[in-house]
Amino acid sequence: MTSNKFLEVKNISKTYYTLEEETKALENLSFDVNTGEIIVIVGPSGCGKSTILSCIAGLLSPTEGEIIFHNKNKNTGYMFQSDHLFNWRTIMDNVLIGLEVQNKVNERSIARVNKLLDTYGLGDFKKHYPSQLSGGMRQRVALIRTLAIEPELLLLDEPFSALDYQSRLKVSDDIAKIIRQEKKTAIMVTHDISEAIYTKCYLCKCVISKDYLN
Structure with missing residues (x-):
């Protein structure tokens, strides 16, 4: 059976260090992304959402764990x-x-x-x-x-946050349709649950940070 898996995020952690302290942004995070799938990761500001994207894009290296691309073409677009x-x-x-x-x-x-x-x-x-x-x-x-x-992979870092509420809904609709029509694999992060739920009409999976469920 041919795997449809595009990438694996396996038990990654990320700690930022300064001379005075260390800050753990991610701890033991794992998820898979299938080819053609769009995932939304929802969480409050400061929970490490952008760090996830930066690690996947190769802009940062995880402190622990690994990110495995199953697609040979790692060409990534970052919005x-x-x-x-x-x-x-x-x-x-x-x-x-x-x-x-x-x-x-x-x-x-x-x-x-x-x-x-x-x-x-x-x-x-x-x-x-x-x-x-x-x-x-x-x-x-x-x-x-x-x-x-x-x-081959689109990373979207809160791409609608600068817009007013009604514009966010309209633009998220437009962009989701464009991504679908262009048949791209995508990961989007947002702090706005309503935005994620609205956009989920076009999504395969939605991951919500445990900080929002407490």
């Missing part, structure tokens, strides 16, 4: 809380940033970016600047910028 769009670059130029860094701007990649922008309602805004877009549209641009590098 942060802020859209981090450059105000002096057009929407098209913002979306191309990751490809520029990887030296992968070519006819094929530009055609794919154009198709993504057209498909997800931003085709008429390619020559606009971020200040001319709503918060929700900016988040869609940020996601398309992440998708442009063709990641």
Whole structure:
């Protein structure tokens, strides 16, 4: 039987050290992610949600435990809380940033970016600047910028937290549909239970921190 498992997080712990003290951010955490699955991890601020994503992305190394990728392509896209769009670059130029860094701007990649922008309602805004877009549209641009590098895994760190409540619901709906349509494996973290429950209409699994269940 062929395994559908994309990655395993096995008993990871993470401790941050300073000269004065040590802070344990994660302790003995384990979960699996299957290919094409979207997982939401819910927990209060400071419980280690972003640390989980940073360890999976390879930005941090766990103090204990291991993260095993079963997919040979470890290409990962990371979407942060802020859209981090450059105000002096057009929407098209913002979306191309990751490809520029990887030296992968070519006819094929530009055609794919154009198709993504057209498909997800931003085709008429390619020559606009971020200040001319709503918060929700900016988040869609940020996601398309992440998708442009063709990641196998998407990591979303509270991507809607900067938006008002109604905008969060609308944008989380839009982004979940985009992720589904692009057939991506994704892990999202949030502190907002209602946001996670709303988005769960499109999810395979939702993990809630025990701190929220006490």
